[in-house]
Amino acid sequence: MFKVFKTRFEQGYRTMKYPKEPVVLPPSYRGLPVLHSDCDAEVVNKCAAACPQDCINSKNGSIDLGRCLFCGICERVSDGKFVTFSQNFELGSAQREKLITSTGSLPDLAAHSKKHFKKLFGRSLQLRQVCAGGCNNCEADINVLATPAYDLSRFGISYVASPRHADGIHVTGPVTRNMKSALLAAFEAVPAPRVVIASGACAISGGPFFGSSEVSAGLDSIIPVDLYIPGCPPHPLTTLHALLRFFK
Amino acid sequence: MLNLMPIINGKAVKRADLPVFEFEQFREKLLEISRYGYIVQFFGYEDDNKLFVLAVMRLENQLLAGCARLPESYPSLTIKRPKFNLFERELAEQFGVRPLGHPWLKMIRYQPNWRQRPDVFGNNYKEDIPGRYPYFKVEGEEIHEVAVGPVHAGIIEPGHFRFQCAGERVLHLEISHGYQHRGIERLLIKSAPLRRPFIVENIAGDTAMANSISYSQAIEALGGLTVSPEAMTVRTIALELERLANHVGDLGAMSGDVAFTPPAAFFGRIRGEFLNLLLLLSGNRFGKGLIRPGGTVLPTGKMELAAIKAKINELRPEIDHCIELLLTAHTVLSRFEQCGIVSREAAEGLGLVGPAGRASWQSYDARRDFPVERYADLPPCPWEHPTGDVLARARIRAAEISHSFDCLNILLASGGRTETIIRPETHKLAPSAMVVTINEAWRGELSHCLLTDAEGKIIRYKVKDPSFHNWSGLAMALRDEEISDFPINNKSFNLSYCGMDL
Numbered sequence: 001m002f003k004v005f006k007t008r009f010e011q012g013y014r015t016m017k018y019p020k021e022p023v024v025l026p027p028s029y030r031g032l033p034v035l036h037s038d039c040d041a042e043v044v045n046k047c048a049a050a051c052p053q054d055c056i057n058s059k060n061g062s063i064d065l066g067r068c069l070f071c072g073i074c075e076r077v078s079d080g081k082f083v084t085f086s087q088n089f090e091l092g093s094a095q096r097e098k099l100i101t102s103t104g105s106l107p108d109l110a111a112h113s114k115k116h117f118k119k120l121f122g123r124s125l126q127l128r129q130v131c132a133g134g135c136n137n138c139e140a141d142i143n144v145l146a147t148p149a150y151d152l153s154r155f156g157i158s159y160v161a162s163p164r165h166a167d168g169i170h171v172t173g174p175v176t177r178n179m180k181s182a183l184l185a186a187f188e189a190v191p192a193p194r195v196v197i198a199s200g201a202c203a204i205s206g207g208p209f210f211g212s213s214e215v216s217a218g219l220d221s222i223i224p225v226d227l228y229i230p231g232c233p234p235h236p237l238t239t240l241h242a243l244l245r246f247f248k
Numbered sequence: 249m250l251n252l253m254p255i256i257n258g259k260a261v262k263r264a265d266l267p268v269f270e271f272e273q274f275r276e277k278l279l280e281i282s283r284y285g286y287i288v289q290f291f292g293y294e295d296d297n298k299l300f301v302l303a304v305m306r307l308e309n310q311l312l313a314g315c316a317r318l319p320e321s322y323p324s325l326t327i328k329r330p331k332f333n334l335f336e337r338e339l340a341e342q343f344g345v346r347p348l349g350h351p352w353l354k355m356i357r358y359q360p361n362w363r364q365r366p367d368v369f370g371n372n373y374k375e376d377i378p379g380r381y382p383y384f385k386v387e388g389e390e391i392h393e394v395a396v397g398p399v400h401a402g403i404i405e406p407g408h409f410r411f412q413c414a415g416e417r418v419l420h421l422e423i424s425h426g427y428q429h430r431g432i433e434r435l436l437i438k439s440a441p442l443r444r445p446f447i448v449e450n451i452a453g454d455t456a457m458a459n460s461i462s463y464s465q466a467i468e469a470l471g472g473l474t475v476s477p478e479a480m481t482v483r484t485i486a487l488e489l490e491r492l493a494n495h496v497g498d499l500g501a502m503s504g505d506v507a508f509t510p511p512a513a514f515f516g517r518i519r520g521e522f523l524n525l526l527l528l529l530s531g532n533r534f535g536k537g538l539i540r541p542g543g544t545v546l547p548t549g550k551m552e553l554a555a556i557k558a559k560i561n562e563l564r565p566e567i568d569h570c571i572e573l574l575l576t577a578h579t580v581l582s583r584f585e586q587c588g589i590v591s592r593e594a595a596e597g598l599g600l601v602g603p604a605g606r607a608s609w610q611s612y613d614a615r616r617d618f619p620v621e622r623y624a625d626l627p628p629c630p631w632e633h634p635t636g637d638v639l640a641r642a643r644i645r646a647a648e649i650s651h652s653f654d655c656l657n658i659l660l661a662s663g664g665r666t667e668t669i670i671r672p673e674t675h676k677l678a679p680s681a682m683v684v685t686i687n688e689a690w691r692g693e694l695s696h697c698l699l700t701d702a703e704g705k706i707i708r709y710k711v712k713d714p715s716f717h718n719w720s721g722l723a724m725a726l727r728d729e730e731i732s733d734f735p736i737n738n739k740s741f742n743l744s745y746c747g748m749d750l
Contacts (some may be wrong), residue, residue: 006509007573011514026524026533029548052443069446071537076514076545085531129403133428135746137453137534139403144523147516160535177428178358179406181376182398208446211439214359214431232536233453 005043015151018125019244023237030070030085031235033063035104048084053201053208062102065091066218068203091230096204096220097228099228107216109245114226117195120245121167125157127197128166128190132183133215134173134207137233138200142170144236152237157243163187167197172233174202174215175222187223197228199239207232250307251667252277257618258350260469263699265675266302267314273303274316275325281305281312282329286599289684289697290335292318292343293364293708300342304684304697305470309617311684318343318366324350331599334716340368346479354381357426357749377426378408386412386419394731398427405745413731421726421734423719428749436709441674449536452688452747457483457526458689459711460539460548460730462696465620465685467516467541470700471675478665479543484622485556485659486535488652491690493522493650495603496567497643498742502642502749503574505735506583511574516571521563525556540642541675549665557660564653571646573640584639588725588737591636600721602692602714604741606631608721614688621687626655641740648690676706689714691744713747 016023039061048058051074055067063074074083083104094112095100114137130161131139141157145152152158160166163186175183187196198219201207205218219225229242250267269277278290285307301318304311314600318339323346333355337345341355344365348534355369360375367373369381385393392413393566399408405428412420436447448463449456461483468475475483501514529540530546538544539551582738590600594609597636605612611631615623629651634640677700699708722741726734 001575003576007514007569010569011517012392014517024368026528028528028552030531031249050480052446059667066383069536070532071446072531073547082317082596088415095372120560131403131405131428133403133430133746135450135453136744137450137456139405141533143403144520146522149517149520163399166365173428176427178429179398182427186399188554197361202450208443208450209430209432209435212431212435214429232450232532233534244732 014148014248015112016149016156017076018237024089025089025235027087029087029089029235031107032073032086032088032091033065033068033075033083033104034079034086035063035102037061037102039078041219043078043082046196049131050074050077051085053210055070060102062100063098063104064205065230066096067122067201067207067210068230069201069208072114088247089235090239090241091234091238092246093228093230094226094246096212096228098223099204099230107205109242111196112244113223115191117226120193121195125247126160126166127157127168127170127242128163128186129159129170130173130183130186132173132203133173133176133209134166134200135171138172141233141236142199142239144171145240150236151238155244155248163189164191166190166194167195168197170199171203174209176239177214180216180222184222195226196223197227197229198225199234201230201232204228204230213240234246252281252303255304255311255313256467257686258469258620258682259310259314260678260681263680263682266682269314269316270317271319271322274303274314274386275322276713277314278292278303278305278325278486279328281307282331285312287331287335287708288686289694289712290332290339290343291697292339293699295701295707299345299363300363301339302682302697302699304695306612311686313616313682313684314412318345321346321348322727323348330597333693334721343594344368349523352384355426357429359426359429359431359494360472378424380483384412384420384422385585387484388414390414391419407745409734411726411731411734414486416730416732418726418729418731418734424743425719425748430592430744432750433709433711437484437706445540452713452744454494455490455689455691455694455713455747456534457486457539457742458694459486459622459696460535462685462687464539464541465687466683466696466698469677470677470681470698471541472678473675475543476664480621481659481662482529482544482548483539485656486529486538487687488659489522489529491525492536492649492652493519493526494690494742495649496522498739499571499574499642499645501739501742502584502638502736503580508574508577508580511570514566514570516565518567521559525559528552529556534696535732539670553660553663556656560653560656563690568650571649575642575646581639583736584642585637587638587728587733588740590721590725592721594691595636595721596633596726598720598724599717601717602641602688602690603644604641604718604721605692606632608636609634609646612693614686614693618686620685625650638740639738663741677706679704691715691742692718711750713744715743715748718743719748
């Protein structure tokens, strides 16, 4: 018992002040890209050719954040002339098409969220997470929200074991052919009104697995999605911001 | 008489030099070697419309390779050596060949075979998984069955567990996979070369560093690329940070599963600190985007190395205290001790690898036996007094954490300054060659094997995650245990579903 107290004392209080106080991520973190529209067309073409995810449209100089893995190749290839990645982790969007940006800015999530969700779930939100393929990073960084550093339950948001107890599903992974029916069963088991969240490049667009016959082209090709959270995986702060901004 | 050819970890060989056996002779040879040796790779490939099987065996610290024409059916090796079980089932699933007399011939990932042959398992793939196939059933009046998954109660990957129980006692556990199957092996061949490193990083995200290193070493061997010692240091640092994050996280999860919450909370937070160090190196919390064939592609300077050094100095005593808290609490010990024992015989017979193997008297450690990157310069991980139970698996994690810290101290002292590098992903690969890479990922031996054709195009990309060996270990651990002890046993192994399903 003494050891428990001693270790507890050593560990101290670790929960971050976000969202009351801003968090600054290290410069190496690649968040919301800033696009330079005055960039030479040739440089944009070079970036588009180097992108492993085909997410740069060289015609209008836009990036699809729903496909982007935030690997930073385009920044290195263009030497920062076409794109630089900022440390802004606020990437959530209520509409798929808004994730395709040629300015590097996203509309405020709060303005685009469905108002009735705020009313229904603003004070208490229970989500059922469904992993439908993917690499387990998205799940790992959702789990992190339950650690003392983020302490998600202080916002009245928690992840529950049964879809029957949930207000919605939080889906990760490219929806493999072998997970599709289990995912739909979990979705059907959530009582309406329900919310659907697609988290990570895989759930939004198939991610790095696009083109494989074993995965879908994204969750919204199967069921309608209310909230998209980009990243590979989304930083826990990206998820936290999206949940707070969309529901609170 | 023809013998298997000794090969070296991460060195390419000409495919023409590989001994090609008659299948019957090959089978005898493999049975002989696998009496004391283990399987690193055993997979099929098509070349010139002919079907071959290639084996890479591990005998002490030697690697032996050979191949043979694969007949449409052949007498199973599993009957004599259970370690072939999943390898033969995979072969049957991918190529539609039948191992005759295989005691439990079921598919692994639920996919039609790649040669449009009649299905070996009698599955109709128009039906969704789980299709129509039997589970091992125990019969009797008192027997009941418990089915769990694919959607589990936590935020974890999908898989299906089928328990045959007598009351609380588990008589048999069968584990079904395939829900995470993304078709990675074939996608790696058909997609553009610049996509490959990204697909590899996402085979299993918690093993992104080990997978990237295994892929990079293979391309470096086939493409004749050299890696600077500094870049090798950074890669080894990244691999050790990945190991630390996962072991620390797992000790926390095991603590949580026996309802001892203080270490669960502490370890959970500390795990994140290691991910943040990977973020510092790579811009991604799992290190994605850092390691590429030829070295690393992002700059690492004095500042990053000093920050890592400062952080690990701060975390090491904290972790030591949390481990002491966990492994001296009698409530924890009474749950961990003598729980989920995997005997030496079972571990040997199944060929368990990594910490789970070492907890059951299997000393094999790829860092020691086939050192690559900087491991030849680093001390071996101490390994003593295994007991085969949950406690042994927890203690091995604790020992590896301490060893990782020692390694990081040596690596950080040797410096690892690297620059931003822009390198195209189009490397010219050696024609008609083969390479096998082996790395000790945090779960154990991870191996990639690549074969090229006469034009230097990759014709087969084989990935073997350590979980491929170790899932059978988890099933053995549960024999005769209470079903309520499943969670701690599961966490003590913490195997990969996506690494298994590919």
